[in-house]
Amino acid sequence: MELPNKEGYFRIDKDNYFGGKYVPELLMPALEQLNQAYQEAKEDTDYRNELNHYLSQYVGRPTPLYYAERLSRKIGKVKVYLKREDLCHTGAHKINNTIGQILLAKRIGKQRVIAETGAGQHGVATATAAAMFGLTCDVYMGSEDIKRQALNVFRMKLLGAKVIPVNSGSKTLKDAINEAIRDWVTNVEDTHYVIGSVVGPHPYPMIVRDFQSIIGVESRAQILELEKKLPNYLIACVGGGSNSIGLFHPFFQDKVKFIGVEAAGLGLNSNKHAATLLSGNIGILHGSKSYLLQDDDGQITPTHSISAGLDYPGVGPEHSYYKDIKRAEYVAVTDDEALEGFRLLSETEGIIPALESAHAIIYTAKLAKCLHNNEIIIINLSGRGDKDVESVSEILNL
Amino acid sequence: MNRITEKFEKLKSIKKRAFIPYITVGFPDLNLTYDIVLKLVESGADIIELGVPFSDPLADGPTIQKSSQKALESGTNLIKVFELAEKLKNVVNIPLVLMSYYNPIYRYGIGRFISDLTNCQISGIIIPDLPPEEYGEIKHLADEHDIATIFLIAPNSTSERIRLVAKESSGFIYCVSVTGITGAKNELNKEINLLIRQIRLITNKPICVGFGISNKKQVMEVSKIADGVIVGSCLINLIFKEESNPSMLNILGNYTSDLAIETKVNL
Numbered sequence: 061m062e063l064p065n066k067e068g069y070f071r072i073d074k075d076n077y078f079g080g081k082y083v084p085e086l087l088m089p090a091l092e093q094l095n096q097a098y099q100e101a102k103e104d105t106d107y108r109n110e111l112n113h114y115l116s117q118y119v120g121r122p123t124p125l126y127y128a129e130r131l132s133r134k135i136g137k138v139k140v141y142l143k144r145e146d147l148c149h150t151g152a153h154k155i156n157n158t159i160g161q162i163l164l165a166k167r168i169g170k171q172r173v174i175a176e177t178g179a180g181q182h183g184v185a186t187a188t189a190a191a192m193f194g195l196t197c198d199v200y201m202g203s204e205d206i207k208r209q210a211l212n213v214f215r216m217k218l219l220g221a222k223v224i225p226v227n228s229g230s231k232t233l234k235d236a237i238n239e240a241i242r243d244w245v246t247n248v249e250d251t252h253y254v255i256g257s258v259v260g261p262h263p264y265p266m267i268v269r270d271f272q273s274i275i276g277v278e279s280r281a282q283i284l285e286l287e288k289k290l291p292n293y294l295i296a297c298v299g300g301g302s303n304s305i306g307l308f309h310p311f312f313q314d315k316v317k318f319i320g321v322e323a324a325g326l327g328l329n330s331n332k333h334a335a336t337l338l339s340g341n342i343g344i345l346h347g348s349k350s351y352l353l354q355d356d357d358g359q360i361t362p363t364h365s366i367s368a369g370l371d372y373p374g375v376g377p378e379h380s381y382y383k384d385i386k387r388a389e390y391v392a393v394t395d396d397e398a399l400e401g402f403r404l405l406s407e408t409e410g411i412i413p414a415l416e417s418a419h420a421i422i423y424t425a426k427l428a429k430c431l432h433n434n435e436i437i438i439i440n441l442s443g444r445g446d447k448d449v450e451s452v453s454e455i456l457n458l
Numbered sequence: 459m460n461r462i463t464e465k466f467e468k469l470k471s472i473k474k475r476a477f478i479p480y481i482t483v484g485f486p487d488l489n490l491t492y493d494i495v496l497k498l499v500e501s502g503a504d505i506i507e508l509g510v511p512f513s514d515p516l517a518d519g520p521t522i523q524k525s526s527q528k529a530l531e532s533g534t535n536l537i538k539v540f541e542l543a544e545k546l547k548n549v550v551n552i553p554l555v556l557m558s559y560y561n562p563i564y565r566y567g568i569g570r571f572i573s574d575l576t577n578c579q580i581s582g583i584i585i586p587d588l589p590p591e592e593y594g595e596i597k598h599l600a601d602e603h604d605i606a607t608i609f610l611i612a613p614n615s616t617s618e619r620i621r622l623v624a625k626e627s628s629g630f631i632y633c634v635s636v637t638g639i640t641g642a643k644n645e646l647n648k649e650i651n652l653l654i655r656q657i658r659l660i661t662n663k664p665i666c667v668g669f670g671i672s673n674k675k676q677v678m679e680v681s682k683i684a685d686g687v688i689v690g691s692c693l694i695n696l697i698f699k700e701e702s703n704p705s706m707l708n709i710l711g712n713y714t715s716d717l718a719i720e721t722k723v724n725l
Contacts, residue, residue, distance in 0.1 A: 081592060082560055082587045082588060082589075083587055084516070084586050084612075085589055085609065085612050085615060085619070085623065085634070086517075086612040086637060088591075088619060089614050089615065089616055092616075228523060229513065229514070234514065238514050242516060242519075245516075245637070245639055246637060246638035246639060247637075248614065249637070341565075342564075343565060344560045344587070345514065346514075347587070352561070354561065354565065357535035357537075357565065358512075358536075358561045358562035358563070358565030358566065359512065359535075359562070360513045360514050360561075
C-alpha cells in the first residue's frame with residue numbers, strides 16, 4: 061500500500077482520510093512542481109548520492125543507537141536505547157529534512173528559502189543548510205517563542221538568516237506557519253518553503269517523513285545488530301510529529317509498538333496543553349486534514365507547552381492515520397513531568413535532552429514500571445537541551 | 459437559475475459590470491454589519507461577499523486578519539452569520555456570497571451548512587483553501603441546492619489549472635489580480651489583462667477580479683476587461699479609520715458609490 065496515495069491522502073476508507081491539499085489556488089502550481097521534482101529526485105542516483113554525502117560528512121550520520129544502561133537500571137528492568145539525533149550537526153533531527161529540502165530547492169532553481177520555527181531548531185537547521193548552499197534564508201518565528209529561545213535566534217542570525225518576528229494570533233509556531241505560507245503565496249516564483257515537520261499540504265508530510273525516515277532505518281539496522289531482534293517499543297515526542305514519524309515509519313510492518321508522547325502542558329483538563337491527538341477533533345489547518353485543537357466554531361484554540369517545539373494545535377496527518385487505525389498509541393505528559401525527564405537523563409546518563417525529547421524520556425520511565433524484564437525500548441532523543449538550559453534555570457532551583 | 463448568473467446576464471444585457479464589495483461579518487460588530495450591508499446595497503453593490511471570520515486566515519493580509527480577529531472577539535460564528543443572513547434576506551434583493559475558510563464549515567457540518575445557505579437564500583460560496591481537488595466533499599450538495607461555487611484563478615495558474623477551475627466554477631470565476639494575499643494596492647497588475655484573455659479562450663463564464671483593488675482608477679481599468687470588480691481591504695480600512703465616527707455609514711456609502719460608479723460607465 062502506498063502511503064499517502066497520489067492525491068496525498070492517508071486513507072482509511074472511502075469517507076475517512078487525512079492529509080490532502082487544502083490550500084489557496086496560488087500554491088497549487090508550486091505544490092505540483094515540488095511533487096514532480098521530488099519524484100524525479102528520488103529516482104536520481106546523483107541526488108541520492110549528494111544527499112547521503114552531506115548526511116554523513118556534514119550532519120554526522122549515522123547517529124549512534126546508545127544503550128542507556130544507567131537510565132535503564134534506574135527506571136526498571138527494561139533495556140532503553142537512545143537514538144542520538146541530538147548528536148546531529150546543529151543539535152537535532154531537523155537537519156535531516158532541511159538538507160534534503162534545500163537540495164530539492166536548488167534542483168527546482170529557487171534561490172530563496174523560508175521557514176517557520178517554534179523552538180528554533182528547525183530555523184537553525186534551515187539557516188545552516190542555506191548558509192552552506194549559499195541561499196537567502198528568512199525564518200518566521202512567533203514573538204513569544206523569540207523570547208523563550210533567545211539562543212537559537214542568535215544562532216540563526218549568526219548563520220546569516222533573517223529572523224522575522226510574528227505578532228499575530230498566539231505569537232507561536234502556528235502563527236509563524238501562517239506568516240510563512242503568506243510569504244510563500246506572495247513569492248512563490250523564487251522561494252521554496254522548507255516546512256519543518258510532517259504537516260502542511262501534500263507532498264510535504266510525505267517528503268519530510270521520507271527525509272526523517274533515516275532515523276528509523278538506521279535504528280532498525282542498529283538494534284538488529286546489537287540485540288539480534290526488533291525492539292518492543294518505539295517512543296518519541298509528538299508536536300507536528302516529524303521525529304516520531306521518522307522513527308516509526310520504517311517499522312510500520314513490524315510487530316513493534318509505537319508510542320507518541322504529546323505535551324499535556326499544565327494538564328489535559330487545563331485548556332493549557334498541546335495534546336492534539338488525545339483531545340482534538342478532525343479539521344483542516346495549514347493545508348491538510350488532521351486532528352486539531354479547535355473550539356465548537358472551528359476556530360483554532362491557543363496551546364501551551366513548556367517546550368516551544370511541541371506547542372502546536374495541529375499534528376501531521378500520518379499520525380492521525382496511525383491513531384485511527386490504532387497502529388500507534390498516543391499519550392501525554394505535563395510540563396512538570398517533562399522537567400523531571402530533563403533532569404533524569406542529565407543525571408543518569410550525562411546527556412541534557414531537549415525539553416521536547418524529555419517528554420519521551422519521562423513517559424518511558426513511567427511505562428517501564430509495568431514492563432517485563434529485558435523488554436527493549438528505543439527512544440528518539442530528537443535534540444539536545446542546550447537551547448533550553450536558560451529557561452529551565454529560571455524554573456529549577458539547583 | 460442561480461441569482462448570481464441572473465445578475466450577470468442582466469448586467470451584460472445593459473453592458474455594465476458588477477461591483478462586489480467584501481466585508482467581514484461581525485466587524486466592527488454584528489449589528490453594524492447589518493447596517494453596512496444595507497448601506498452597500500444602497501450605494502450600488504451588485505453582489506455582496508460576506509466574509510466569515512477565521513482565526514488563521516492564511517490567504518489574507520493584515521487588514522482582513524485584523525477585522526477577522528475583531529469579529530471573533532465580538533462573538534461571531536457561523537450560527538450568528540446565518541442569523542444575520544436570515545434577517546437580510548427579506549430586505550436585500552441582490553445576491554449574497556459567503557466567503558469562509560474550510561475549517562469552520564467542516565466543523566459546522568457540511569449538510570447543515572448547505573441547508574442553512576439555502577434557507578438564508580445565499581447564492582454562492584467562496585472557500586479560499588478548498589481547491590477543486592478537495593471540493594468533492596461539498597460539491598454534490600452545493601450543486602443539488604443550486605449554490606454557486608466560486609473558485610479562484612491566480613496569475614501563476616497553469617493552463618491546465620485554468621481549465622479545471624473554469625470547469626468547476628459556477629456563478630463567476632474569481633480572478634486574483636496579484637501573486638499574493640489580500641490587501642489594498644495602488645496599481646493594477648499589468649499581466650491581469652493577459653490572464654483574463656487566457657481564461658476567456660476557455661470559458662464564457664463571468665470573470666471578476668479581486669485582491670489589491672482599492673481606487674477608482676483600478677476599478678475603471680478592471681471594468682474594461684472583466685465582468686466584475688471585488689474590493690475588500692480598502693473598505694475594511696475605511697471602517698477601521700472611521701469606526702468611532704457617527705457618520706461612518708455615510709462615509710462608507712459615499713466611498714462605495716464613488717467606486718461602484720466606475721463599473722457602470724458605458725463601454
